[in-house]
Amino acid sequence: MAYLSRAEARALAERVLGFSRAEQARVSIDSGATGNTRFASNQISTAGDVTDTTVTITSAFGRRVASSTTNLLDDASLRAAVQTSERLAPLSPEDPEYLGELGPVPVPERDSVFATTAELSPEARARAVAEVTTPAAARSLVATGFAVHRTGSSAVMTTRGQFAYQASSNANFSTTVRTPDGDGSGWAGAGFFDWNELDAGSLAARAMEKAERSRGARDVEPGRWVTILEPTAVANMLGLMMGALGARAADEGRSFFSRPGGGNRIGERFVDDRVTIWSDPLDPRLFTTPFTEEGLPNRREVWVENGVLRTLTYNRYWAQRQNREPTGFPTGYYMEGGDATLDDMIRSTERGLLVTRFWYIRSVDPRTILYTGLSRDGTFMIENGRVAHPVKNLRWNESPVFMLGNIEMIGRPVRVSPSESSEVASAVVVPPLKVRDFTFTSVSDAV
């Protein structure tokens, strides 16, 4: 097995903690195998199969804490890593926020390893790639893309008796198909746990159609547009808000979620009342991480309910200080949807834009979670209820909280490939949205 089983992880953790002389210690172990295949110009360009196991030891003397990581698993190297953290910790100033290691706390159990993903071969990846490159070549298009999968386990053990373990599989497939003259470009991608869920042929069909339909893009005026965001674009935006949910920054007055005059905005309605977003480690659509790096169980958490901010993210220290329960972090999340289809959204639009995905998203103003970025790989004008023609890509300066305040229609949630780099990522399940007043600030010539 390319990753440590529960028994192996426990044995390794015990071996590491056996070397510990600290007052308290914690060991975290990540092991697994990652495989990937890249393609460009309708052929495989590179591939990689990598196995690794990393061990991180955190040692504490009083409130003096330090960590050390190694991937060398012989006793001497592990002992050396333990000793490094034990040498550094007493030299460090006291950390008033260190709460000590956890004792035994039950962690939700679930199995999300899929043999179809765990045992995937380079040949199987190559077959999936051919489902894209063969039709693309036949249509005189140029396909580029990335298939990636990881199966691994992580474990945490403390000297005070906590042990948590999970193993999981995850995968992602994405392709960008371009016309040979570089005048059109279309993207499609998906994330999934079970490799059998991959339908590379239908992703290829979507990307090819977008590539061909995006030829001859016309100029478009920047400004505030009715915009239909496909689910990937919604996830690109929503992730920015989910990353800004820190309670501490809010309470310290340096966040959108700060309440003017002090405190935070928990309990306030801040977006459209159809918006509900939650995380749940046991929901098979998400399988979000069941425990934190400290070994604290994650539980179901509703972040936004009917437009109201229900909670922010609290680590153990800030939770204790503010007299709240600690929360996990929403790496994966589910946004509830509605019944509208993408076609309904298009049909109901007199004049608007349709966006496939966003790119190069960077923070502009944390006071409003304002970011900038651009559309790419399929941006279209909608006129009188139908897709009229492709338009040039646009730069936007916009905030997810404004976007969620301007919703007109919500579609059915689907799991997407949420990161710009199409890596293996925590599950993000979001609906397509039709919003008003999405702020585009300039036009790009990039295809």
Next chain:
Amino acid sequence: MSRMRRREFIARTALAGGALSVLDLRELLGRLAHPDDFAFAAQERELAFRALDAARAAGATYADVRVSRNHSQSVSTREQQITGLSDNETMGMGIRVIASGSWGFVATNVLTAAEVEAAARQAVAQARANAVSQRQPVELAPAEVHRNGSWSSPIGVDPFSISIEDKVSLLFAVNDAALGVRGVRFVSSFLSFLREDKFFANTEGTVTNQTIYRTTPSVNVTAVAADGSDFQSRASTDISPRGLGWEYVLESDLPGRAPRWAEEAVQKLTARPVEPGRYDLVLLPTNLWLTLHESVAHPTELDRVFGYEANYAGTSFIHPPADFLGRFRYGPEIMNVQGERSSPGGLSTVGYDDEGVRPRDFLIVRDGVLADLQTTREQAPWLADWYRQTGQEVRSHGCSYAQSWADVQFQRMPNINLLPHPDRDVPLEELIDGVENGILIDGDGSFSIDQQRYNAQFSGQVFREIRNGRVGGMLKDVAYQMRTPEFWSSMDLIGGRSTYWTGGANNDGKGQPSQVNAVSHGCVPSRFRQVAVINTGRA
């Protein structure tokens, strides 16, 4: 690797016994100039040669092996607290092969003879699987063989020899200095250090040993308005990461500079919001390095130009290259852009790249015209026509890099620099003198550019208005939007050699799986006419 591990290894190989099938290269090991300078003992090198042997025996027509050991340490603080202290080590072997005309790559952290030989065979099998879709076999440009290459970053003081107490007390002194400025509420500060020992060998006979250091200091100061209505931060972007040691941290004088960063954060709270419009911009090197990185360094990566990165990092407006090389005017005649991996302290500076090529300095833009592109051994032949036309050899520019043993090497940018004014030492004051209505921008801020490197938006840290040749009050919420060719064409004056400054970053992302590259960009302050400026503030 610990001593015990080495002893165990020796015991195992001794048990395996008998004549090993190894390359002739091994005899060269005894000739290494200073083998004690490098982390790898003969055992690790022996494993590398075993992997090469196994790859060849399995049918590889080419193979290279990297064994690397990365030791990194980071210390982070906020105000008077430590927020993180960690020491990380990772070691393993990456084996890259060509078989049936395709690449294969397998990496493992288990450094035993059996494991690395199995990994080499697996890489060959993977290459054969990849070859199913091969339309054109991989060909490598010829490269000189370096049988005993060695190189080390030119550090003064090894940062790992400095105690944690010294590092923490330096950061606390920085935080104190910033918090001493009225209006400052938060400060975070950070030091990180990397030592990478890298051994490389390929089936052509090149063997190199390198030790690479990187040092990263950074500080961020936040001021909050008394009524809680606004907060503004100032990051220490005038201190960039470098391929140097502890001496660079000391020279950076973080405690001495912190009060200025703090004062500027406070001033930003009451700075005047910029009126959107067109302005002449004087961009200091602390700002321009990132614009150069995004709009010149990235679009001249040859794999982008050929569409290899279309699914993530993007392509390039430079396509097809034959229409651009020697023809495309990037900017005025005073614009010369150089690629190099030789500048002392440069983040990309090395003796040999990750396929054993010794990089040479080269010009990407010569007198304002595109002259060359960034290449690896696989890519240099793609420009064979251009090189023949211009009487140059078809040779890699040495731009191959992988972030660790676990990642396959591919084309990454070298240090790329905007060279000083070719004729005279133009001072900054002369750039400002010629501006009636403009903005002086210091430090890099928000940055974003499209996937072909046309449309970009950049912000900064500190903005000051320029009126009739004089620098005035502070502005806020400034970002400039540009289209690459017009932007560089609007540059009408650049600083001379005494204004040259080097910025850079450790986290330039590209590739799938995404890898980070560390790269420096030297540049001079430069003046750009009539650039579109927007106001990024929004209620």
